[in-house]
Each structure stands twice: as structure tokens, then as C-alpha cells.
Amino acid sequence: MLHSHSLGKGPNLIILHGLFGSGDNWRSVAKALSDRFQVHCLDLPNHGQSPWTEQLNYPSFADAVRDWIDANGIKHTHLIGHSMGGKTAMQLALSGDTDWLQKLVIVDIAPRDYPPHHQDIFAALDAIDLSQFSDRRGVESALMEHGVRDLGIRQFLLKSLYRNDENQLAWRFNLELLKSSYDGIAKAPDFTAPFTGPTLFIKGMNSHYISRDDQPAIEERFPHAQAKLIEGAGHWPHAEKPRAFMRILEGFLPE
Incomplete structure (x- = not known):
């Protein structure tokens, strides 16, 4: 079972971190949202305090998150994912089984393969x-x-x-x-069916992780997606420009 920490009360909101990270990286965002949501920061497999596994790819990450959701009796939730966690969130959203997923936020990552850069x-x-x-x-x-x-x-x-x-x-x-397993981390998430729910892509203006060339793939997979840019931010806009990031989240997520 994945390790997690949760705080707040209200509708469920799950946050998935990026490569080399953990749910703890998102504690300040979770605290800021905890007056409106019950926020769950998960450690993905092989990160943080979650178990180490024998394989590492987006289907296995997505399965672990779904197992956590089911084990905690969560019927509906919003989902935020950053970088590797964003691809995991996309893997979940593109599975074709999304009655549980309300709103999706993808932070500075696109649904495509990336060349090695770590x-x-x-x-x-x-x-x-x-x-x-x-x-x-x-x-x-x-x-x-x-x-x-x-x-x-x-x-x-x-x-x-x-x-x-x-x-x-x-x-x-x-x-x-x-x-x-790095080649698997760099790959695009599997695409079974488009996610037609409300979706927001947040990009740091100084980051190269999302480009104009990614727009067709995003529109195909997330036909109702919108995008927001954060000026002066790179690949970690939630940490680099927290106030701007929170304003965008608060405008997208429900009251």
C-alpha cells in the first residue's frame, strides 16, 4: 500500500509528485488547500516511504494509485500530478475507467516521450x-x-x-x-480513451517540458483541456511561484 499523508476536510483531492520526490514535496500546497478539500499527498512506488517494487512503469504506478483509492473507500476525487506524477495522472485519466475522476490538473508535463535528460x-x-x-x-x-x-x-x-x-x-x-527503468519513465502514458472531464495544464513559462508541438496530442487526449502559464517559473511552478500557482488552482477547482 502506498504511503500517504492527508489533511483537511471536504471533497477529495489527490496529489502525485515527480521523479526523485515524495508527497512531502507538496505539503505546503496541501496545507493551503486543506480548508476546502481533504488533500491526500501520495508517495508513488519506489519513492518516499512507499514500498519498493520489481517493476517501474506508468501502468504499475496507476494500478498502485487505484489500489490506494479503493482501499480508502474514495468514490470521487480531483487529481493533481506533476512531471512523472503528471504522467501517472494522465495514465489514470486515459484508461477509459474514469467515473471516479472529477477534475484533472497536470503540472508541467505533456503526454509524450521525452529524450533522456536526467x-x-x-x-x-x-x-x-x-x-x-x-x-x-x-x-x-x-x-x-x-x-x-x-x-x-x-x-x-x-x-x-x-x-x-x-x-x-x-x-x-x-x-x-x-x-x-528510466526509459519507461521517459515514455508517454498509454492512451486507451480520451478523458473528457475538466482538465488543466499548468506550465512554467521558463520550462521546456511543454511546447506548442504538444498541443495536438493534448487536444486528442484531453478535448476539454485548458492551459495556464506562470511567468518566471520553470519546471516546479508550485515551488517557484506558489502564489500564482495557488491562484490558478483556486480558479479551476470547485468551491
């Missing part, structure tokens, strides 16, 4: 022997030395650093499986 991060993580470090500061310095120059990305990765039962530093994400 090699530098994988190389840095591979190069670091966590047994040689006693604290987060040392790991951060090692990440920078091995090419992760962006402070925001280093801080994001370090959110998944913890001490295991042997009191040793470890990553919460399943690094080996993420590496071996």
Missing part, C-alpha cells in the same frame, strides 16, 4: 557512497562536486535523504530501479 543527476547519485558521509552537509557538497550545481535541485534531492534502521544515510527513492 543523466547528470543519476551520474552524481551513482558517484556518491553514502557510507562515507555522516551528515547532509557532506552529501550536499558531494552532489555539487559531482555536477549538481543548481541549489534547488540539490535541496530537492536531499529531501529524500534519511537514516535507515542501521542509522546510515540512505536515499528513500529506489535509485537502481529508477536507473534501469
